[in-house]
């Protein structure tokens with residue numbers, strides 16, 4: 001399967017698909033943290049390159065409901081962020097998964113198909129993550145963890161905080177590759 005992982009600097013989802021034998025490439029405005037197939041640039045430049053599956057993690061800065069108190073001051077940024085999401089969802093790719101926290105995508109574009117939690121995939125943490133799916137089944141939980149905390153909210157301030165907060169959980173990446181990568 002030819003897989004494009006959009007808006008990924010970490011290589012987590014890309015490497016999970018590579019490990020399952022797929023032809024996976026990540027793309028981000030930033031370089032990849034881990035060596036591997038990666039396109040640095042705007043993902044819209046490569047959406048028409050014949051992919052079978054797109055997994056996209058667009059920025060949530062102007063979309064997440066957790067930032068609602070600033071919404072009135074950033075209408076232009078919000079409109080641009082929604083346009084980006086629409087472009088990803090409309091990509092000419094048969095299978096698409098777009099991931100974001102609880103966000104205004106739900107009210108302005110459409111409701112998510114699924115809401116997952118890291119604790120369903122082997123991580124003892126809570127972080128509601130919405131998935132908008134096209135041509136893909138919902139993910140099934142792979143490893144339920146009983147101890148749960150909201151670690152991402154308690155991270156100390158610092159230049160790398162956003163990176164740590166936005167990096168995809170390994171268990172979620174593995175589930176995507178194992179379950180969606182197995183589709184014919």
Ligand SMILES: C[S@@+](CC[C@H](N)C(=O)[O-])C[C@H]1O[C@@H](n2cnc3c(N)ncnc32)[C@H](O)[C@@H]1O
Nearest residue numbers: 007008009010028029042043057059166167168
């Ligand atoms: C919320 S982070 C997602 C991080 C991802 N979960 C990971 O594990 O690497 C959003 C990413 O989108 C990237 N980005 C923003 N606009 C983009 C664009 N037009 N094309 C490609 N990447 C973009 C940012 O640089 C940022 O790394």
